[in-house]
Every structure is written in C-alpha cells, then in structure tokens.
Amino acid sequence: MTHKSGVMRQSSRLKTKKMKLFDVYPINNITITRARGSYLWDEAGQQYLDMYGGHAVISIGHTHPHFVSRITNQLRQVAFYSNSIHIPIQQELADKLGKVTGKEEFQLFLCNSGAEANENAMKLASFHTGRKKIVAFTKSFHGRTSLAVAVTDNPSIIAPVNETDNVVFLPFNDGDALNAYFNDHGHEVAAVIIEGIQGVGGINIADDLFLQKIRTLCTDYNSIFIADSVQCGYGRTGEFFSHDQAGVEADIYSMAKGMGNGFPVAGILIAPFLKPKYGMLGTTFGGNHLACAAALAVLEVIEEERLMENAKSTGNFLISRLKKIRGLNNVRGRGLMIGFDLGGDLKDLRKNLLFNQQVFTGESKPNTIRLLPSLALRKKEAEEFLESLEEEIQHMVSAHNMVKPA
Ligand code: PLP
Numbered sequence: 001m002t003h004k005s006g007v008m009r010q011s012s013r014l015k016t017k018k019m020k021l022f023d024v025y026p027i028n029n030i031t032i033t034r035a036r037g038s039y040l041w042d043e044a045g046q047q048y049l050d051m052y053g054g055h056a057v058i059s060i061g062h063t064h065p066h067f068v069s070r071i072t073n074q075l076r077q078v079a080f081y082s083n084s085i086h087i088p089i090q091q092e093l094a095d096k097l098g099k100v101t102g103k104e105e106f107q108l109f110l111c112n113s114g115a116e117a118n119e120n121a122m123k124l125a126s127f128h129t130g131r132k133k134i135v136a137f138t139k140s141f142h143g144r145t146s147l148a149v150a151v152t153d154n155p156s157i158i159a160p161v162n163e164t165d166n167v168v169f170l171p172f173n174d175g176d177a178l179n180a181y182f183n184d185h186g187h188e189v190a191a192v193i194i195e196g197i198q199g200v201g202g203i204n205i206a207d208d209l210f211l212q213k214i215r216t217l218c219t220d221y222n223s224i225f226i227a228d229s230v231q232c233g234y235g236r237t238g239e240f241f242s243h244d245q246a247g248v249e250a251d252i253y254s255m256a257k258g259m260g261n262g263f264p265v266a267g268i269l270i271a272p273f274l275k276p277k278y279g280m281l282g283t284t285f286g287g288n289h290l291a292c293a294a295a296l297a298v299l300e301v302i303e304e305e306r307l308m309e310n311a312k313s314t315g316n317f318l319i320s321r322l323k324k325i326r327g328l329n330n331v332r333g334r335g336l337m338i339g340f341d342l343g344g345d346l347k348d349l350r351k352n353l354l355f356n357q358q359v360f361t362g363e364s365k366p367n368t369i370r371l372l373p374s375l376a377l378r379k380k381e382a383e384e385f386l387e388s389l390e391e392e393i394q395h396m397v398s399a400h401n402m403v404k405p406a
Pocket of ligand 1: 113116144199200232257
C-alpha cells in the first residue's frame with residue numbers, strides 16, 4: 001500500500017464515519033437556528049420563548065444589535081493578542097465595571113468560565129492567608145475544575161483525584177454551625193465560598209443574617225469571603241451582586257454567565273487589601289479583545305436600558321403571579337432568578353412546557369423549575385409565559401383526573 005493510497009483510504013473513511021460528540025447534557029430534539037431578544041427559532045421556523053437564557057447566560061437578550069455590532073467591529077480590528085501587551089479595552093471594561101458595581105477600588109482579573117473564576121478566587125485566598133481550608137455549604141455548585149468541584153456539594157461529579165480534606169461543607173443558612181466551626185478551626189480557614197442565591201441547588205436564598213455572619217467571621221479570623229456571583233450576579237436579582245443586598249461586602253466576587261451574553265468571558269473582582277503578585281494568577285485567553293468587547297457591550301446595554309430595574313420589576317411581577325397558581329409550591333427568588341417546586345402530578349411540566357407550549361425553562365433535581373430569562377424580559381413576555389404555564393397545568397391536571405380511578 002503506497003503512502004498516497006493510505007491517505008486516500010483514510011479520507012474516504014472520514015467521509016462516512018461521524019465522530020461521536022460527548023453529550024454534556026441530555027439532549028432535547030431541537031435545533032435552534034436563530035434568536036432575538038427573549039425568543040428562539042428552530043430550523044422549521046417554530047418560535048420558542050426563552051425563560052432560561054441557556055443556563056442564565058443570556059443577560060441582555062439574544063443577538064442584541066449593540067452586542068453584535070461591538071463584537072463585529074472588534075473582530076475587524078483585532079480579535080486576540082496575548083496579555084503581554086497593552087490591551088486598552090481591558091481597562092475600558094474595568095472602568096465600566098467599577099462604575100456599574102460601585103466597586104472602583106477593586107481590581108479585575110479576567111478569565112474564561114465560572115469554574116476558572118472560582119478556582120482563581122480560592123487560590124488567591126490561599127496564597128494570601130497561607131492557609132488550606134475552604135468552607136462551602138450544602139447544595140452548593142461552584143464548577144467542575146479541581147478545587148471548584150471539590151467545593152461543590154455533589155460527590156458524583158468529584159473525581160477521586162479532586163477529593164480533598166481541605167474542604168468542609170456546613171449546612172446552608174445555619175449561623176450556629178458556622179460559628180461553631182470558626183470557634184474550633186477559624187485560624188485554618190482560607191476562605192468561605194457561597195452563592196448569594198444557590199442556582200443549581202434549587203434557588204435557595206442565602207439569608208441576610210447568614211451573609212452578615214460570614215462577613216464578621218471572615219473579618220475576625222482574617223479569612224476571605226468569596227461571593228460566587230456566577231449565576232446570581234451581574235444584575236440578575238436587581239442588585240449587581242445579590243450578596244450585597246445583605247449590606248455587606250465580600251472580598252472577592254466571581255462572575256461569568258451573564259457577563260458576556262453568550263460570549264465566554266469571566267472574571268474576579270478583588271478587594272484592594274488583597275495583592276496578587278505576577279504568576280499567582282495567569283491566563284492565555286482571559287481578557288482577549290473580543291471577550292472584552294462582548295463584556296463592554298453587555299454593561300453598556302445594562303446601563304442604557306436600565307436592565308437591573310427591569311429585572312427587579314418584571315421579577316416581582318412574575319413572582320407575585322406565580323404565587324397565585326395552584327400546583328406550584330414554594331415560589332421563591334429575587335429579580336429574574338426564580339424557582340418553584342412541583343407536586344407529583346406536574347412532574348413532567350418542564351418537558352411539556354418545552355414541547356407543547358414552546359417555552360424553555362430550567363430545572364433543579366428533584367422537582368424544581370428554575371426561571372433565568374434575560375434581564376430584558378418584557379412584561380408582556382412574562383404574561384405570555386404565565387398564560388402558557390397555566391394552560392399546560394390545566395391540561396395536565398385534567399389528563400390526570402381522567403385517568404384517576406373512581
Ligand atoms: N458557580 C455557579 C454558581 C454556577 O452556577 C456555575 C455554573 O452553573 C459555575 C460556578 C461554573 O460556571 P462554568 O460552567 O462557567 O464553569
């Protein structure tokens with residue numbers, strides 16, 4: 001067999017054999033080909049209402065014209081060069097973020113994903129304190145890289161190599177347990193990491209008193225308070241960082257998801273007393289020109305269109321209406337981060353909403369529906385969702401009653 005024919009044989013095989021894709025999630029049989037604002041369209045032209053934002057990622061609405069033009073213009077100029085040169089658009093982003101968050105004194109480290117942001121936050125806390133212990137909470141989710149997954153309360157996704165005695169899980173919102181742990185081990189604690197509202201864990205809100213206690217204990221023991229704002233941050237709750245609602249400030253805020261409206265960009269905001277040195281934090285792609293253009297576009301739209309106010313008012317509207325719907329239990333949330341639990345009769349509601357009503361929503365096991373739409377969701381789109389929800393619940397309840405034995 002000549003080299004030439006070997007190459008030919010291989011290329012014809014490539015034509016016929018498809019490479020298997022790893023399924024990150026169970027796949028719904030839908031192919032989205034177009035998106036705008038709060039709507040998506042599939043290849044047959046069917047329209048869907050997006051009440052999930054693709055896991056809380058779509059913050060300013062799909063394909064927002066300002067977002068598209070800012071990224072397109074940047075792409076025509078320069079898409080990437082390494083962090084070894086001046087990248088003025090990074091400073092522009094930092095300035096804008098300082099203005100929108102009111103945290104001008106903090107410094108910004110840019111990276112690419114939520115897990116990476118948390119990983120760097122915890123690493124920095126350990127460098128700063130010289131300590132190893134991290135306190136995390138039950139039902140937490142902080143990502144899938146080594147330390148981020150180790151502080152995630154889900155043993156099934158922690159590989160043996162990521163198991164560590166450096167992490168302790170305490171009960172969420174239990175101030176006494178936290179006090180007791182700090183009494184015994186406070187001087188070993190590098191950081192406490194907490195979501196302001198747990199997302200994957202099922203939309204569980206951290207109590208103001210609990211966040212205040214974390215602040216006090218971290219200050220007393222020189223530990224670092226890390227506010228994981230990957231899902232609950234970036235304006236989603238009506239506050240830029242949901243933790244700040246408790247009237248306390250964290251030492252590090254991690255950000256991702258809504259930061260780029262779909263463009264992969266993430267970062268941490270670092271309090272001024274923390275002084276990372278060269279080499280402690282690093283990245284190839286983090287802070288690239290295109291990612292900064294995307295992140296700037298998002299902040300500009302959030303400001304210009306007053307999307308945090310919209311998240312608060314549309315969120316309040318949705319929550320108050322959802323509370324009136326029979327069959328939905330424990331409606332909770334803040335702004336456009338909303339959850340409710342389903343009774344047994346409605347266990348297929350999420351699937352039915354998608355395939356019968358063409359509405360995307362999210363879930364948390366075992367029985368919670370999560371709503372994480374774009375912060376630009378309009379009141380009439382919220383009303384449209386409520387109508388679809390009520391209609392579907394009605395169908396499901398009638399169908400259930402019909403098959404119930406007399
Ligand atoms: N932290 C929280 C609160 C999250 O919800 C997630 C993702 O769902 C992460 C971290 C990890 O983010 P990423 O998937 O971008 O690594």
